[in-house]
Structures are given as C-alpha cells and as structure tokens.
Amino acid sequence: MKLSELMPGETGVVTKVAGTGAIHRRLLAMGILPGTVIRVARLSPFGDPIEYEIRGVFISLRKSEADYVEIDRIIPLHMVPAGEKVRVMILDGGVNFIRNMGSIGISPGKIIEILSPCCPMRVRTALGEHYVGKGEAYRIYVR
Amino acid sequence: MLIALAGNPNTGKSSLFNAITGAHQHIGNWPGVTVEKKEGTITFEGKKITIVDLPGTYSLTAYSLEEVITRNFILEEEPDVVVDVIDATNLERNLYLLTELMELTDRIVIALNMFDEAKKKYKLDVKKMRELLGLPVIPTVAIKDKGIKDLLHACLHGYFKPKKLSYPEDVENRVEKLQRMMENLDLKNKRWHAIKLLENDSEVRKKFANLGRKDILHEAEHLRHEIEDIYGDDIETLIASFRYSFAHGLFHEVAEPLNVGGVTITDMIDHVVAHKIFGLPIFLVVMYLSFEFVFVVAAPFQDAIDLIFNGKTLASGQHINGLIDISYHWMASFMPNWASSFINYGMLRGLAAVLTFTPIIMFLFLILSILEDSGYLARVAFLMDKLMRKIGLEGRGIISLMLGFGCNVPAVMSTRALKNERERELSIALNPLIPCGARIQVFAFITAIFFKHNQALVMWSLILLSMGVVALLGYVYSKTIFKGKAEPFVMELPPYRVPSLKGIFIHMWEKSEGFLRKAGTIIVGAAGIIWLLAALPWGVQFGGENSYIGQIAHFLAPVGAPFGITPESIIALFFGFFAKEVVIDVFYVLYGTKEALFAAMTPLQAYSLLLFILFYTPCVATLATIYNETKSTKFVLFVILEGFALALFFSFLAYTIGSFLGVGG
Numbered sequence: 091m092k093l094s095e096l097m098p099g100e101t102g103v104v105t106k107v108a109g110t111g112a113i114h115r116r117l118l119a120m121g122i123l124p125g126t127v128i129r130v131a132r133l134s135p136f137g138d139p140i141e142y143e144i145r146g147v148f149i150s151l152r153k154s155e156a157d158y159v160e161i162d163r164i165i166p167l168h169m170v171p172a173g174e175k176v177r178v179m180i181l182d183g184g185v186n187f188i189r190n191m192g193s194i195g196i197s198p199g200k201i202i203e204i205l206s207p208c209c210p211m212r213v214r215t216a217l218g219e220h221y222v223g224k225g226e227a228y229r230i231y232v233r
Numbered sequence: 234m235l236i237a238l239a240g241n242p243n244t245g246k247s248s249l250f251n252a253i254t255g256a257h258q259h260i261g262n263w264p265g266v267t268v269e270k271k272e273g274t275i276t277f278e279g280k281k282i283t284i285v286d287l288p289g290t291y292s293l294t295a296y297s298l299e300e301v302i303t304r305n306f307i308l309e310e311e312p313d314v315v316v317d318v319i320d321a322t323n324l325e326r327n328l329y330l331l332t333e334l335m336e337l338t339d340r341i342v343i344a345l346n347m348f349d350e351a352k353k354k355y356k357l358d359v360k361k362m363r364e365l366l367g368l369p370v371i372p373t374v375a376i377k378d379k380g381i382k383d384l385l386h387a388c389l390h391g392y393f394k395p396k397k398l399s400y401p402e403d404v405e406n407r408v409e410k411l412q413r414m415m416e417n418l419d420l421k422n423k424r425w426h427a428i429k430l431l432e433n434d435s436e437v438r439k440k441f442a443n444l445g446r447k448d449i450l451h452e453a454e455h456l457r458h459e460i461e462d463i464y465g466d467d468i469e470t471l472i473a474s475f476r477y478s479f480a481h482g483l484f485h486e487v488a489e490p491l492n493v494g495g496v497t498i499t500d501m502i503d504h505v506v507a508h509k510i511f512g513l514p515i516f517l518v519v520m521y522l523s524f525e526f527v528f529v530v531a532a533p534f535q536d537a538i539d540l541i542f543n544g545k546t547l548a549s550g551q552h553i554n555g556l557i558d559i560s561y562h563w564m565a566s567f568m569p570n571w572a573s574s575f576i577n578y579g580m581l582r583g584l585a586a587v588l589t590f591t592p593i594i595m596f597l598f599l600i601l602s603i604l605e606d607s608g609y610l611a612r613v614a615f616l617m618d619k620l621m622r623k624i625g626l627e628g629r630g631i632i633s634l635m636l637g638f639g640c641n642v643p644a645v646m647s648t649r650a651l652k653n654e655r656e657r658e659l660s661i662a663l664n665p666l667i668p669c670g671a672r673i674q675v676f677a678f679i680t681a682i683f684f685k686h687n688q689a690l691v692m693w694s695l696i697l698l699s700m701g702v703v704a705l706l707g708y709v710y711s712k713t714i715f716k717g718k719a720e721p722f723v724m725e726l727p728p729y730r731v732p733s734l735k736g737i738f739i740h741m742w743e744k745s746e747g748f749l750r751k752a753g754t755i756i757v758g759a760a761g762i763i764w765l766l767a768a769l770p771w772g773v774q775f776g777g778e779n780s781y782i783g784q785i786a787h788f789l790a791p792v793g794a795p796f797g798i799t800p801e802s803i804i805a806l807f808f809g810f811f812a813k814e815v816v817i818d819v820f821y822v823l824y825g826t827k828e829a830l831f832a833a834m835t836p837l838q839a840y841s842l843l844l845f846i847l848f849y850t851p852c853v854a855t856l857a858t859i860y861n862e863t864k865s866t867k868f869v870l871f872v873i874l875e876g877f878a879l880a881l882f883f884s885f886l887a888y889t890i891g892s893f894l895g896v897g898g
C-alpha cells in the first residue's frame with residue numbers, strides 16, 4: 091500500500107521509493123529507504139501535508155510526495171494485546187540488539203505469541219518463554 | 234586558512250558560526266544567486282582563519298542550488314578543513330551527509346552540536362566515534378559557546394585518517410573501472426566523480442560531456458545498468474541505502490538510546506499547536522499577539538524619531554520645529570536658502586524616513602526570529618501548506634504575506650525563508666498588494682472624515698479586497714508567469730527550543746543593518762528627487778500648485794477625472810510614493826482642515842482615492858528592498874506597473890459604477 095494511505099498512529103515499513111528526480115532523491119536523503127520504519131504522527135488541518143516520524147525525527151510530507159513511497163503495515167510489539175500470535179518483521183537497532191533478540195528467538199520471520207501485554211511483556215518464542223522490556227518492545231515490529 | 238561549515242539545515246551552523254566569529258562577519262550572496270553567503274575572519278593561535286557558512290543541505294545531489302553550491306565550494310575552493318556540523322540528537326540522518334562529505338574531502342572535523350540535548354536522549358561514545366571514523370569529533374554547544382576552542386584546535390592540529398565507507402564489491406569494482414578511465418584527465422578527486430557518474434548526476438555528466446569524454450559517460454551508463462540489474466532496484470535507492478547502512482551501523486555503535494518510548498515535550502506541544510482543528514485558530518492568535526506587540530512597542534520609537542526630526546504641526550496649524558527645521562534655519566544663515574532646503578528638506582528628511590522605518594523592521598524581525606528559532610515557523614508551514622499552495626506558495630509563504638500588514642519592507646526581506654526561487658519571486662510580487670500599517674493609517678484618516686457612520690465597513694472592504702486580489706493573482710500568476718515544476722517540500726519539524734537571545738539579536742541586527750545600508754541610500758536619493766520636483770522652480774510653495782509637481786498634477790488632472798481623483802490628491806499620491814503616511818500630512822498642508830478636505834471631494838471620490846492608495850506603487854523603501862532581494866530592475870518595474878494597473882482598474886470601476894448608480898455622489 092501507499093504511505094499516504096496509512097492512518098495517524100499507524101506504522102509501516104518502506105518497501106519501495108518510486109519516482110525520479112528531485113523529490114525521489116530528497117526522500118532518500120531524509121532516510122526513507124526500503125526497510126525504514128515510518129509512523130504517521132498527525133494530519134494537518136486540511137489532511138495534507140502529513141507529519142511522519144522516521145528514525146526519531148519528525149518530518150512533513152505532502153500527500154503527492156508520500157504517494158511515491160510504498161509500504162507494508164506493521165505494528166510495534168508493545169501495542170499487541172495478549173493472546174495474539176504475530177510474525178516478527180523488523181528489529182530496529184544495532185547489531186547487539188539484533189543479536190540479543192536472536193538469542194531469545196526473536197528475529198525477522200519468526201512467529202511469537204504474546205502471553206502478557208506491555209511492559210515488560212511475556213512472549214513465547216521457538217526458544218521458550220521470555221520477558222521483553224519496554225526499551226525492546228518499542229523497537230520490535232511485527233505483523 | 235579557510236574553514237567551511239557544512240551540515241544539515243537546523244543543526245546550529247549559524248549559531249556555531251556566530252560563536253566562532255562573533256561580530257567579525259560579512260553577509261553577502263553566492264555569486265549570481267540569492268542564497269546567502271556568510272563569511273567571517275578570526276585570529277586563532279596567531280593564525281588568520283577565514284570561515285564560510287555553507288548553505289544547509291541534506292545531501293550533495295545536483296538537484297538543489299544549495300547542494301550544488303556546497304559541493305562546488307569544497308571541490309573548487311578546497312577549504313583546508315570542512316567542519317561538518319552534526320545535530321547530535323539526530324545522529325543517524327546527519328551521518329548520511331557525512332558519508333557524502335567524506336567522498337569529497339579527507340579533511341573533515343565533526344562538530345557534534347546540540348550535545349546538551351543529545352546527552353538526554355542517548356549515551357554517546359565520542360571516543361569510539363573518533364576511532365571508527367578516523368576523524369576529529371568535537372562535542373559542541375553552539376548557543377553556549379562550548380567546545381569552540383577545541384573545535385578550532387582540531388581544525389589546526391587534527392589527525393585526518395578517514396575510514397571511508399566502501400560500497401559492496403560489485404559497486405567498488407565499477408567505481409574503480411571508471412576511475413581508471415579518468416586517469417589522464419586533469420581532475421581532482423576522481424573517486425567522487427566516478428561515484429557521481431554512476432549515480433547519474435546531471436552536473437557531473439555535463440562536466441564530462443564538456444571534456445568531450447562521451448566514452449566515460451557511455452561506460453558509466455552501462456555499469457549503472459549492471460548494478461541496477463544485480464541488486465534489482467534503481468541506482469539512487471541503492472547508493473542511498475549503502476550510505477544509510479553505514480550511518481545506521483555507526484549510529485548504533487556509538488549511541489545507546491535512553492528512555493525509549495517516552496513522550497517528548499515537543500510531541501505534547503504539537504498535540505495542541507499542530508492540531509487538526511485547534512492549529513489554525515492558535516496560529517491566528519499568535520500572529521495577532523505578535524502584531525499587537527510589534528505595534529505597541531515600535532510605534533513610540535517611530536513617533537519619537539518622527540517628532541525629533543520633523544517636529545509637529547498642531548491641529549491649530551501652528552508648527553513646532555523639529556531637528557530638520559532647526560538645521561534648515563541654521564544652515565540658511567550661511568548658505569543660499571535653496572541649498573539649505575535641499576540638504577534638510579530633501580536629504581535629511583529622507584534619512585529621517587529611513588530611521589522611522591527601522592523600529593518596525595527590527596521588531597518584526599525580532600518576532601520572526603523567535604518564531605523561526607523556536608521551531609514554530611515549521612508548524613505554520615505544516616498547517617498552512619495546503620491553503621497556500623492554491624496561490625502557488627508553500628505554507629511558510631503566509632508569514633511574508635502577513636508581515637506585509639505590518640510593513641512591506643521586512644515582509645519582502647522575509648521571503649528569503651522560501652527556498653524555492655520561483656515561490657520567492659511570486660511572494661515578492663504579491664506582497665506590495667497587502668496594505669501595510671502606513672496605508673491602513675491613511676485609510677483610517679480618510680474614512681474617519683468621509684465615512685463617519687460606516688468606517689469599519691469601508692476599512693474592511695479595502696482589506697478584504699486586497700486579500701481577494703492577492704489570492705486571485707497568486708492563483709493566476711502561479712499558473713502563468715511564475716509557473717514552475719514541483720520541488721520537494723519534505724520538511725523537518727524540529728523539536729521546540731527556547732530561542733537564544735544572542736541568535737535573535739544577531740539576526741535582528743543583520744536585517745536592520747542590511748536595510749539601512751542598502752535601501753537607505755536609495756531612499757535618501759529618492760528624497761532628493763522629490764525635493765527637486767516639489768521645491769522648484771525656486772520660490773514656490775513647497776509642493777504647491779506652481780511647483781513642478783503641482784504643474785504635473787495640473788497636467789494630469791484630465792487623467793484623474795474619470796477616476797474622481799483631484800489634482801490635490803495627485804500631489805498627495807506623489808508624496809505618498811515616498812512614504813505612504815505622508816499622504817495625511819500633504820492633505821493637511823493643501824487643505825488646512827479636515828472640513829476643507831471633506832468639502833473638496835464627494836464620498837465616492839474619496840472611496841475611489843482609497844482604492845488607488847491601496848494598490849498604486851509601493852513606497853520607495855519597499856521598491857529599494859525588492860531591488861535588493863531580486864537585483865532586477867525589470868522586477869521592480871513589474872511591481873510598479875502591477876500596482877498602477879490594479880489601482881486604475883479598481884478606482885475606475887468603483888467611480889464609474891458609483892456614478893452610474895448615483896451613490897456617494
């Protein structure tokens with residue numbers, strides 16, 4: 091789906107940045123790239139432009155610009171209620187973070203089950219039951 | 234020694250520049266363009282250092298003027314050191330530009346600015362960053378002058394062994410291949426050129442086409458397609474991804490986030506201030522209060538300057554002498570009267586006019602700086618964008634237009650905030666149509682005499698008409714003469730900050746000083762010309778019917794008739810060209826009392842005159858400022874013609890319809 095179709099509060103991961111020329115290059119330079127996590131912060135009074143949060147920064151994009159960006163909808167783990175089974179999509183952190191999460195069975199593609207809600211969260215992975223803290227749950231994205 | 238400051242917009246480059254150079258700075262333009270260039274010179278450890286503030290950029294593509302200026306400066310002027318000013322609270326995105334800078338030069342010092350704020354957000358390992366980059370990394374807090382000495386020290390004695398980003402082998406091979414083809418070219422920094430060719434950079438391609446190296450261009454094209462096939466995406470996305478993964482990796486190596494998931498103060502403020510429904514009313518209130526503030530504070534200064542120089546004519550007709558009168562009499566005692574009159578009632582009066590403008594310019598820029606530095610201006614742009622786009626401007630355009638209600642001079646100066654050249658010109662072309670404070674004063678004076686019972690209605694009709702005309706012309710202009718292609722609007726909404734006093738005062742001073750120096754001479758010159766027309770032939774009443782201007786007005790009387798405009802009004806309009814509020818004084822001089830003025834015109838004629846005053850040429854100060862901002866006489870002429878065309882159109886329309894219907898006659 092297109093980034094412009096995402097609703098306020100929802101999160102997506104970029105799959106493609108289409109287009110050519112200045113706008114395309116500017117989007118890339120701002121760090122909107124395949125794999126980037128992006129959240130809709132709020133709409134302006136006329137619904138255009140839209141404010142997004144990306145890499146910890148708030149930016150405003152016109153709808154026509156957000157139309158260039160293809161995304162998949164994802165959910166930050168801390169927002170998932172207990173009892174759900176979800177697939178891990180993105181770990182938004184450095185190598186240490188990715189390694190630590192991998193060691194408890196949380197890595198992209200894996201299915202995990204939420205046992206108790208955030209935070210800390212109790213989850214069941216292929217490697218058993220584990221606690222996930224707030225600092226981590228906010229950086230794990232699932233679907 | 235030459236040091237260049239580069240970095241993303243809003244990282245504190247200007248603050249750092251101010252902290253380093255203090256008062257020793259010079260503001261100009263980059264050759265041939267209106268992008269501001271700041272230069273300063275200091276002596277540090279006995280060495281003379283020149284510092285240049287480069288425009289803020291997110292990357293170094295060929296798509297924007299700022300980016301081309303920045304990279305060409307580094308390529309061609311070869312600064313001894315490039316200081317990359319990084320916003321440490323926003324490390325990852327800022328490191329992207331660093332990867333590009335590192336391809337241009339080895340001699341980079343990193344200023345990790347906003348370190349005070351960053352410490353609250355991350356645990357930062359500066360030492361590790363130094364090691365991983367092989368470059369000096371200096372934490373700074375520009376607004377508190379912290380880290381400046383260390384930064385300069387690093388520029389002089391730093392150790393530069395950059396560990397550059399290398400692309401995947403498939404890409405590196407091809408970069409090297411292109412580099413080898415450039416071997417016998419007299420070209421610095423071949424690797425950068427090779428990468429830019431692979432990126433399909435229009436400027437660099439032009440360069441090679443000019444060198445007659447079509448072979449290299451063809452090869453680059455071929456290699457680019459190979460890379461795109463291997464990775465299955467377009468080259469721009471690929472190269473940006475490689476650079477970002479370097480930035481991402483480095484960021485996570487050196488920064489440990491603190492309190493993830495917390496709500497920031499900025500977010501809480503924006504919850505209200507950038508709100509879908511409350512945002513616009515809040516904006517209107519902020520602007521209203523700002524204007525109240527400016528007028529309340531600036532008006533006494535302006536009145537005082539006016540009183541000191543021009544004295545005051547009391548309602549009884551008695552005149553209290555001001556400096557100009559006193560100086561005239563004094564000089565007349567040892568030089569011919571006409572010479573003393575020219576010096577005092579011509580030039581000195583011009584100077585006084587320049588000075589009376591200054592308080593309002595200073596205070597409007599004070600407000601503008603506060604709005605900008607606090608981060609609110611970006612929210613205004615966000616809130617207003619959709620609306621303003623209908624008249625061909627981005628959201629920030631609203632600010633320049635609104636400032637116009639205060640004074641068109643700072644309003645025109647403020648269009649610099651618009652990055653897009655076409656939008657700047659459009660904004661400048663529309664601005665004089667907004668009635669400034671001086672014109673509104675004249676409206677209030679005339680309506681109070683002629684429209685006692687519905688003064689507010691008449692005033693509002695004028696203001697709403699001007700807004701309607703601006704909207705309509707903006708729409709038409711943006712589709713015709715100021716048409717342009719879409720440019721990225723992608724804009725950052727920086728965290729709210731308490732603006733630094735020093736930054737605000739420097740900005741205020743820069744703008745006021747710029748106005749005094751550049752527009753001042755033009756205004757004083759114009760005052761001289763006006764004197765010649767009003768005082769000659771020598772011996773006539775100043776601006777009276779026998780003066781040149783009186784004769785011109787008499788000559789133009791038949792032209793004014795279809796509009797209901799009297800010869801006396803023509804004289805008043807002529808002086809109004811100098812400064813709009815002068816129209817009031819001229820009427821006093823010509824008619825003596827309000828009653829006489831009331832008897833001289835019908836209300837319909839008065840309304841027609843009001844419409845004329847609303848639109849006809851902007852004052853000299855505004856024209857001088859427009860010239861400074863555009864450096865184009867053609868543009869100035871365009872604005873004058875535009876004003877007269879609208880003035881004639883609306884006066885004629887109102888007077889004809891009114892006469893036909895028999896109203897106000």
Ligand SMILES: Nc1nc2c(ncn2[C@@H]2O[C@H](COP(=O)(O)OP(=O)(O)O)[C@@H](O)[C@H]2O)c(=O)[nH]1
Nearest residue numbers: 242243244245246247248347374375376606733
């Ligand atoms: N807290 C903090 N604020 C800063 C620092 N440096 C600059 N600022 C603020 O950041 C904003 C942008 O600064 P400015 O110098 O205009 O950035 P430029 O756009 O890069 O020239 C202003 O509000 C400054 O007061 C710093 O080191 N710490």
Ligand SMILES: [Mg+2]
Nearest residue numbers: 243246247248
């Ligand atoms: Mg700046």
